Amino acid sequence: MDGDHLKTLILLGALLLSTPLSAAQLDLQLGENSRTWQTAELLKHPQVQTITISNDVSYKREMTYRAVPIAALLTGIKPDDHLQAVALDGFAAELSAAPLLNAQGARAWLAIEDPARPWPALSAGKHSAGPFYLVWTDPQAGNISPEQWPFEVASIRQLAPVAQRFPALLPDPALKADDPVNLGFALFQKNCLACHRLNGAGDAQFGPDLNIPFNPTEYFGADFLKRYIRDPQSLRQWPQAKMPGFSAQVLPDQDLERLVGYLKHMAGRKVQP
Numbered sequence: 001m002d003g004d005h006l007k008t009l010i011l012l013g014a015l016l017l018s019t020p021l022s023a024a025q026l027d028l029q030l031g032e033n034s035r036t037w038q039t040a041e042l043l044k045h046p047q048v049q050t051i052t053i054s055n056d057v058s059y060k061r062e063m064t065y066r067a068v069p070i071a072a073l074l075t076g077i078k079p080d081d082h083l084q085a086v087a088l089d090g091f092a093a094e095l096s097a098a099p100l101l102n103a104q105g106a107r108a109w110l111a112i113e114d115p116a117r118p119w120p121a122l123s124a125g126k127h128s129a130g131p132f133y134l135v136w137t138d139p140q141a142g143n144i145s146p147e148q149w150p151f152e153v154a155s156i157r158q159l160a161p162v163a164q165r166f167p168a169l170l171p172d173p174a175l176k177a178d179d180p181v182n183l184g185f186a187l188f189q190k191n192c193l194a195c196h197r198l199n200g201a202g203d204a205q206f207g208p209d210l211n212i213p214f215n216p217t218e219y220f221g222a223d224f225l226k227r228y229i230r231d232p233q234s235l236r237q238w239p240q241a242k243m244p245g246f247s248a249q250v251l252p253d254q255d256l257e258r259l260v261g262y263l264k265h266m267a268g269r270k271v272q273p
Contacts, residue, residue: 023115024131029157033075039131042112047072051109051137057149057244058122058129065111065135071101073110074156082161085134085150090205093134093150093194094162099142106142110153111135127152145251146244147194162189166201168271169193171262184262187255191246198266200273207243215267217260225263226256 023039042048045068056063077083079098086092100108113119113130121128129151136144163170169188171181188198195207210216216225228235231245251259 024113026110026132026153027155027157028073029155030074030076031158033077037073039112039115042068042110042132043114045072048112051111051135053135053137056135057146058133058151059120063119063135065109065133066114067109067111067135069103070108070110070134071103074100077101077158082159084157084159084203085153086155086157086203087150088152088154091150091152091194092203092205093147094189095148099144099148102142106139106144107137109135109137122151140249143250145191145246147191150194162193168199168201169266171265172269180258180261181265182262183255184258184260184265187251187259188262191251191259195243199269199271201271209273210263211266211270212273215263215270217264217267225260229256229259 025039026037026042028035028037043066048066048068051065051067053063053065055061074083074097077097077100079101081097083095083097083100084092085095099106102108111129111133113128113132119128119130132153133151134149134153136142136149159165169185171179171185175181192210193202193204195204196202197204197209198211200209200212216228220228224235229246229251230248232243233245246256248256
C-alpha cells in the first residue's frame with residue numbers, strides 16, 4: 001500500500017469516528033392517531049424542555065435530558081387505555097395509560113438522544129439508553145417500578161389489556177377480584193411481563209418463561225425466591241446478569257408476597273405453549 005492510499009484510509013477512519021450517531025424514529029401505533037416521529041422533529045417539539053432526573057434507574061445517577069411529556073405524544077389515548085413500549089432488544093413494557101397522562105406527581109417523559117450529543121453508554125461495551133428512553137420525574141409519587149423505564153424504545157402501541165390478549169396468564173376465574181392472587185397478577189404485569197413470559201404467553205423476548213417447564217416456586221426453597229427478586233446477584237452472580245433487583249420501596253413486602261402467591265398459584269395452571 002502506497003503512502004497516498006494509507007493517508008486516505010486514515011482520513012476515512014477519522015471521519016467515521018467523528019460522525020455523530022444517526023437519527024432514529026419512534027413508531028407510535030395509536031389507531032387513527034398513529035404516526036412516526038423523527039429525532040429532529042421531537043427535538044423541535046413545542047413542549048420539549050430540559051429535565052433533570054435525580055436518580056436515573058438505568059444510569060444509577062443524576063442525568064439531564066431533552067425530553068417531551070409523553071402525554072403530548074399520545075393523541076387520542078384515554079386513561080383506561082393500555083399501551084406497550086417495545087425496545088430494540090425485545091423488552092416489552094406493559095403500561096397502563098393513566099400514569100403516562102399525568103401532569104402532576106409522577107410524570108412520564110420521552111427523553112430524546114440528540115445524535116450530536118450522544119448519551120453515555122449504560123456500561124462498558126454497551127449502547128446508551130437511546131435513541132428514546134421513557135423516564136419519570138417524581139416517580140415515588142406514583143410507585144413507578146423499574147420496568148416502567150424502558151430504554152432503547154423503538155415503538156409505543158395501543159393494545160388490548162394483557163388479560164384479554166393472553167388468557168393463559170389468568171388465575172382461576174373462581175377467585176374474587178380482590179383475592180391476593182389476582183392482586184399478584186396485576187403486580188406480575190407491572191413488574192415481570194416486560195421481560196418474561198408465562199405459559200408461553202406474553203410479547204417479551206428477554207427472559208425465561210416463568211411457568212414452563214418449571215415455575216420458580218418449584219425450585220427455589222423457602223424464602224430464596226423472595227431474596228432473589230429483591231437482589232438477584234445475592235444468589236447468582238455473573239457479569240451479564242440483566243435482572244434488576246426490586247427494593248422494598250418499589251415492591252413492598254406485602255406486594256412481594258402477592259406476586260410470589262400468583263406464581264405459586266400458576267404452577268398449578270400450566271398450559272403448554
